[in-house]
Amino acid sequence: MKEPKKIGMLTPSSNTILEPVCSRMLNDLPEVTCHFSRFEVTKISLEQDALRQFDFEPMLRAAELLAHAEVDVIAWNGTSGGWLGFDVDRELCSQITKVTGIPATTSMLAQLEAFAENDVKTCHLVTPYIPEINERIAKQYREHGIEVLRMEGCSQTVNRSFSLVDYDRIEGMIKSVSALPADALSIVCTNFPAINRAEYYEQTYHMTLYDTIAVVLWQALKMVDINPRSIKGWGRLFTG
Incomplete structure (x- = not known):
């Protein structure tokens, strides 16, 4: 029997969002499965x-x-490269492949690839993070040709709390930044529930949503030769 393609995800230990989201996204794709390994965050x-x-x-x-x-494939389903530096993510991928022999990627590197593929030059940034983290993410984007026009965060530091941010607060942040046009809306955090309403936010605020859970699955699918357009109901990233 032919095995399905298998995507491995490195997962922050306190994350409760990304695993059920990835499982739901792949629910109608029997040709691919997702597997998770945690470490302390x-x-x-x-x-x-x-x-x-x-x-x-x-x-x-x-x-x-x-x-x-x-x-x-092994994907770091996390956003630490946003403040540690994208080169750190590149080195992590190199080390993973050296140790395991398996190709690797990360949420932030996938974000860059999605931006490049869709000619994104400007974006708004929404996260649950503190301002200092958001500033570092914006700096990394700028160094890679992406200008962050507006940013909003929740000023939280406890990873477990990110998953508990309510949808009204998330929508308020998205509404605030989207008053100014941009090529994209970048949602950075893989323990943040915004992805669950991706299509609603896109239709309401007229921007394509690039969520860090979605983009890393999008890239991982391409790496195992599965067309990301097979994913339905999770935003324009998968239909463009």
Whole structure:
């Protein structure tokens, strides 16, 4: 029997959003399955204890466990490259492939690829993060040719709390930034429930939503030769 393609996801330990979202997105695609490996992440800030959570060693251990399942690609379904630097994500992918022999990507690198493929030059940024994190993400975007016009955040640092931000607050942030036209709406955080209303936000605020959960699955599907257009009901990224 031919096995389905297998996507491995590295997952923050306190994340409760990305696993059910990815499972629902793939529900009608029997030709691909998603598998998860966690490592400790509980806090998002620029303090040293928070930054140390993204040292490569625990991430590589989690990647090796995914390799036991003989997954076809390993994706870091997280956004730390936004404040640590996209080059850190590139090095992480290189190390994962060196250790496991499996191609790798990350949410932030997938965001860049999606922007490039759709000729995005300007965006608005919405996150649950503190302003200092948002500023670093905007700086990374700028260095890669993407100008952040407006940004909004919730000023939270506890990763578990990100999943509990209510939809009214999320919509308020999206409404605020979208008063100014931009090529894209960038939602950065893989423990943030905005993705669940992707099509509503796109139709209401007239911008394509690039959510970091969606983009990494979009790129991982391409890496295993599955057409992302097979995904229905999760926004224009999958229909363009």
